[in-house]
Amino acid sequence: MSQHRERPLRADAERNRQLIMRAADRLFARRGTTVPLNDIAHEAGVGVGTVYRRFPDLQALIDALFIERFTTFLRLADEAERQPDPGGALLHYLLAAAQWRARDQALDIVLAHADLDAKPASGMRDELGRHVDGLVERARAAGAVRDDFESADVYAFLYMIGAVADRTHAVAPDAWRRYAEVLLSGFGMDLPAAARTSAMTDGQVRRSWPEPPPAPPS
Amino acid sequence: MSQHRERPLRADAERNRQLIMRAADRLFARRGTTVPLNDIAHEAGVGVGTVYRRFPDLQALIDALFIERFTTFLRLADEAERQPDPGGALLHYLLAAAQWRARDQALDIVLAHADLDAKPASGMRDELGRHVDGLVERARAAGAVRDDFESADVYAFLYMIGAVADRTHAVAPDAWRRYAEVLLSGFGMDLPAAARTSAMTDGQVRRSWPEPPPAPPS
DNA sequence: CTCGAACCGGATAGATCTATCCGGTTACTG
DNA sequence: CAGTAACCGGATAGATCTATCCGGTTCGAG
Numbered sequence A, B: 001m002s003q004h005r006e007r008p009l010r011a012d013a014e015r016n017r018q019l020i021m022r023a024a025d026r027l028f029a030r031r032g033t034t035v036p037l038n039d040i041a042h043e044a045g046v047g048v049g050t051v052y053r054r055f056p057d058l059q060a061l062i063d064a065l066f067i068e069r070f071t072t073f074l075r076l077a078d079e080a081e082r083q084p085d086p087g088g089a090l091l092h093y094l095l096a097a098a099q100w101r102a103r104d105q106a107l108d109i110v111l112a113h114a115d116l117d118a119k120p121a122s123g124m125r126d127e128l129g130r131h132v133d134g135l136v137e138r139a140r141a142a143g144a145v146r147d148d149f150e151s152a153d154v155y156a157f158l159y160m161i162g163a164v165a166d167r168t169h170a171v172a173p174d175a176w177r178r179y180a181e182v183l184l185s186g187f188g189m190d191l192p193a194a195a196r197t198s199a200m201t202d203g204q205v206r207r208s209w210p211e212p213p214p215a216p217p218s
Numbered sequence C: 001c002t003c004g005a006a007c008c009g010g011a012t013a014g015a016t017c018t019a020t021c022c023g024g025t026t027a028c029t030g
Numbered sequence D: 001c002a003g004t005a006a007c008c009g010g011a012t013a014g015a016t017c018t019a020t021c022c023g024g025t026t027c028g029a030g
Helices: A011-031 A037-044 A048-054 A058-081 A086-103 A107-113 A119-141 A151-168 A176-186 A202-207 B011-031 B037-044 B048-054 B058-081 B086-103 B107-113 B119-141 B151-168 B176-186 B202-207
Strands: none
Touching (some): A011 A037, A011 A048, A011 A058, A011 A107, A037 A048, A058 A107, A058 A119, A086 A119, A086 A151, A086 A176, A119 A151, A151 A176, A151 B151, B011 B037, B011 B048, B011 B058, B011 B107, B037 B048, B058 B086, B058 B107, B086 B119, B086 B151, B086 B176, B107 B151, B119 B151
């Protein structure tokens, strides 16, 4: 986040900013939220001072990551709304958002630690809420989903997909699709054949379970 | 965890041990894994020294919590196996385990940080795996589930329910049942009417979303 | 090409957390 | 009911993390 800047960042500064954010993503996903800023700086290949100059404290870094995430989800909602039929629009959003979430191992942690009451974050959150409400409302009016489907189900869906994806991505990066299919059909949505998946690569997943990957302790 | 003790713990020591474990549950659930042992001791109402005497380090405490959890899930599997029909047995386990998980906000954190390769933990894990394999195998043979249902789906189910439950329990403690129903029907399991739930208390949940509760940052 | 503003990175002070030690207290055995 | 082993809790040393400061370097405007 940080204040409005008149001048854009100098090229090297902007480059380092990106390096830091990507490094934070990796370390948050791998080691949970409690990672020394020293380690983030080292992973990014910059000095500690550079991290603190760009992000006053850890919270600012997390908030920046949050904004980045929500910008993406807003874009996905925009794209979905371009679909001609209401059912297709909701389905498009659910699948696109799920795919994004499945690849973003750090999302839960960013969400859990972001300051949602801060000015830009709360605004984006409300805006995304309106988009989702609209998608759901139109799909329901068109009879494309169970008539008790509601916006909360969209978030629940994404949290559930995320939980599965975080624990399988290393061994079967597409396993989440199986559960997306189960959930969506349970919600009464017709999946186009293209979105279907064969049974996941069974043995691999089973052997890796129950083995939650994130966050080594010490 | 601790060695075999000849003598059982003295009464006050055992009482404090329980207090510490329950305090750890609460704090892990509320603040994530990175909670000072000082705070655990304070939440439990004992001195720091008492925590360290009973649990050599944080890892030992987590491992003890892990054992406790798996003991419970093994018991649930035992109970389920007492059901007369294979489909009922699997369903019984899924619902009982889900209910337990839904109330246990610290489970994911305990699992994520437990040392699964340690002697007692890995044994329990394997044993639970055998029980689950058996439940699934018999239910499938009896045609009570989709024929591509596999053991990994049991764990995925519980992780998904947990993800939803952790984010709704404060506002709608039974909301997870809605998603359990969707998932189970998607897996081809017939729910007895008694296990069904009405639509969840809509407005409450929607207003609390997307708002992940755990783990304040600083 | 030259110059200055902006940026870089590491050394380090101050704060926080982990783990230990020991004098005082309490529960169980005979 | 008396003696003792076991337990209690807090003070504290050592380790780790956060955040700052400043001498040296780099980008980009003119």
